[in-house]
Amino acid sequence: MASSGVQETVKTATGAPRLEFIDFARGIVMAIMAWDHVSGFWNQYHHGGEGILGRAPPFVDTTWFLLRFVSHYCAPTFIFLAGTVLAISVKRRLEKGESQRDVSLHLVKRGLVLLFFVAAIEAPAFTNPWTYFGVIACIGVCLIIFSVARMLPTKVILVLSLLIILNHSFLDLSFIPTRPNWGWYLRVILHEPSFDRWPYVGLYPIIPWVAVMGLGWSLGNYLSGKSAEEIKGLKRPFALTGVASIAAFIVVRWLNGYGNLVARMGNTLVDWLYVSKYPPDLAFLLWTLGGMCLMLALGIHIQGREWFHGGLSGMLLSFGRNPLFFYLVHLWLYRAQPPDFYPRAYVPPFYLGLPETLLFWAVGLVVLWRLCLWYEKLKRQYPKPILQYI
Amino acid sequence: MATHISPRYRDAAIILVVVVAVTGFNIWLHRGDTPIGYQLYSANGFSFIYPRECTLREAVVIFRYPSYWLGDLQGESSDGAATVIGIVWEAERSGGVPATMDEIIDAASGYYQITDVGVDADTTFGGKQVSVRGFSVLVNEVSVPGLMAGWVSPEGRVFVMYCLNLGRGDDYTALQLSRMMGSLETEPPPKPR
Numbered sequence: 001m002a003s004s005g006v007q008e009t010v011k012t013a014t015g016a017p018r019l020e021f022i023d024f025a026r027g028i029v030m031a032i033m034a035w036d037h038v039s040g041f042w043n044q045y046h047h048g049g050e051g052i053l054g055r056a057p058p059f060v061d062t063t064w065f066l067l068r069f070v071s072h073y074c075a076p077t078f079i080f081l082a083g084t085v086l087a088i089s090v091k092r093r094l095e096k097g098e099s100q101r102d103v104s105l106h107l108v109k110r111g112l113v114l115l116f117f118v119a120a121i122e123a124p125a126f127t128n129p130w131t132y133f134g135v136i137a138c139i140g141v142c143l144i145i146f147s148v149a150r151m152l153p154t155k156v157i158l159v160l161s162l163l164i165i166l167n168h169s170f171l172d173l174s175f176i177p178t179r180p181n182w183g184w185y186l187r188v189i190l191h192e193p194s195f196d197r198w199p200y201v202g203l204y205p206i207i208p209w210v211a212v213m214g215l216g217w218s219l220g221n222y223l224s225g226k227s228a229e230e231i232k233g234l235k236r237p238f239a240l241t242g243v244a245s246i247a248a249f250i251v252v253r254w255l256n257g258y259g260n261l262v263a264r265m266g267n268t269l270v271d272w273l274y275v276s277k278y279p280p281d282l283a284f285l286l287w288t289l290g291g292m293c294l295m296l297a298l299g300i301h302i303q304g305r306e307w308f309h310g311g312l313s314g315m316l317l318s319f320g321r322n323p324l325f326f327y328l329v330h331l332w333l334y335r336a337q338p339p340d341f342y343p344r345a346y347v348p349p350f351y352l353g354l355p356e357t358l359l360f361w362a363v364g365l366v367v368l369w370r371l372c373l374w375y376e377k378l379k380r381q382y383p384k385p386i387l388q389y390i
Numbered sequence: 391m392a393t394h395i396s397p398r399y400r401d402a403a404i405i406l407v408v409v410v411a412v413t414g415f416n417i418w419l420h421r422g423d424t425p426i427g428y429q430l431y432s433a434n435g436f437s438f439i440y441p442r443e444c445t446l447r448e449a450v451v452i453f454r455y456p457s458y459w460l461g462d463l464q465g466e467s468s469d470g471a472a473t474v475i476g477i478v479w480e481a482e483r484s485g486g487v488p489a490t491m492d493e494i495i496d497a498a499s500g501y502y503q504i505t506d507v508g509v510d511a512d513t514t515f516g517g518k519q520v521s522v523r524g525f526s527v528l529v530n531e532v533s534v535p536g537l538m539a540g541w542v543s544p545e546g547r548v549f550v551m552y553c554l555n556l557g558r559g560d561d562y563t564a565l566q567l568s569r570m571m572g573s574l575e576t577e578p579p580p581k582p583r
Binding site for chain 2: 003054055056057059060065101155159162163166167169170243257258260261262263265266267
């Protein structure tokens with residue numbers, strides 16, 4: 001029976017049970033992210049760039065706006081839960097008897113491997129230069145930061161993370177010169193995402209994303225060692241936090257001042273929801289992390305059900321258990337073209353319509369599901385060495 | 391009687407106080423900053439904010455170097471020129487604001503087809519009593535709606551601001567003009583030496 005094979009996979013390398021509601025939430029956003037990318041590769045009216053230098057590139061209509069907007073959940077959830085899983089895994093490694101030095105070294109190596117994947121796999125998939133500072137590069141650098149920052153007490157990390165998220169909009173990097181190019185690139189990496197000076201481009205600056213990971217880290221430390229019963233009891237707090245966060249989003253957008261890097265310029269649905277992702281403003285994070293909390297609550301609600309490991313939720317779980325593998329594979333699966341050896345602005349050979357793109361997305365998810373299951377099997381067969389980094 | 395507070399609640403309270411205090415201080419410290427997404431123009435005896443994505447150029451409507459009593463600026467957004475904003479100022483003359491608006495439309499008509507010019511209406515933009523006039527510009531057979539608003543400053547200058555936008559609706563144009571007009575501050579003329 002398929003479920004028995006899956007049951008084996010819900011144990012971690014150390015034998016401790018996985019927190020499957022985390023895999024479930026992560027699986028949902030991986031599937032949504034796949035939509036964003038397939039649509040970005042093949043749809044004429046799909047675009048991003050919300051908030052870069054305060055810009056708000058218009059969408060052709062509300063449908064295309066919402067088809068993009070739904071993907072906003074991905075990066076915050078991905079990075080937040082990376083912090084959560086990191087905290088849990090670090091704690092388990094230390095409990096297994098690994099030294100502090102080895103744990104830190106592992107995080108640095110993992111961060112460097114991610115940076116290599118950016119240059120070799122992620123950036124070429126988007127037809128970007130290898131210097132592109134995308135979501136994987138950001139996570140890689142954050143892992144390196146956390147190889148040291150993890151020594152701080154959790155409460156300090158929590159306070160610093162909240163302060164960064166609530167105050168990063170006041171950050172002024174004008175003291176860093178934009179000439180020579182390293183100054184420009186440093187600003188891109190730190191807090192000013194931009195595509196204006198090729199090849200020094202990036203979309204996911206360390207500030208404030210490192211703080212999103214810090215919040216996730218704090219949650220991970222809170223969850224560590226919790227019993228199944230205690231985890232069940234978190235459903236309501238997660239749901240309430242999610243609702244409160246979305247309510248706070250509405251207040252911030254209504255006030256239309258602090259917390260908005262893209263101002264609300266009217267009262268249409270698009271005006272209310274058009275928030276800055278690059279860098280993420282407070283409104284963006286309230287909406288997306290609020291949604292993530294609701295996904296976690298839903299995951300806790302259904303994780304005990306008989307059907308949880310099968311069907312659609314089983315597929316989402318397999319995505320969530322293999323996020324990096326999924327990420328690297330899905331880019332090239334949906335790109336479906338050979339690499340460009342001369343990076344340029346990406347233009348597909350032809351455009352697909354919306355129904356064809358949706359079909360492509362759905363078929364791709366099934367393929368990715370099978371690939372993820374195959375990869376899990378491979379990881380069980382060869383638990384060491386390089387596969388542990390993917 | 392001594393009250394015992396659980397360490398968990400005490401820590402949460404401390405975290406809350408620190409975060410609220412630092413953030414509140416930062417908001418207060420930056421209360422006068424140019425709003426996010428805007429830049430400040432300050433010269434020729436006045437200042438105003440305009441969308442950051444628009445790069446201002448001088449002498450687009452009036453072919454003269456800008457001075458205290460006469461000049462113009464125009465900015466187009468770099469992301470596909472979806473937004474155009476501008477400001478024209480001159481000494482008040484007979485005909486007042488409507489005359490300056492007519493002059494701008496005449497100048498623009500030399501380059502573009504201006505259609506749907508509306509009737510002037512009085513309203514309040516950013517706390518200033520202004521006259522507004524709607525219009526459209528035909529660009530490559532696409533009609534781009536626009537709005538202009540004029541105001542007379544205490545020192546006797548007419549300021550007309552305009553905004554055109556494709557795709558984001560009238561609310562956007564009106565709000566953009568309202569923000570720009572609301573931020574407009576003028577200074578008395580320089581004294582003769």
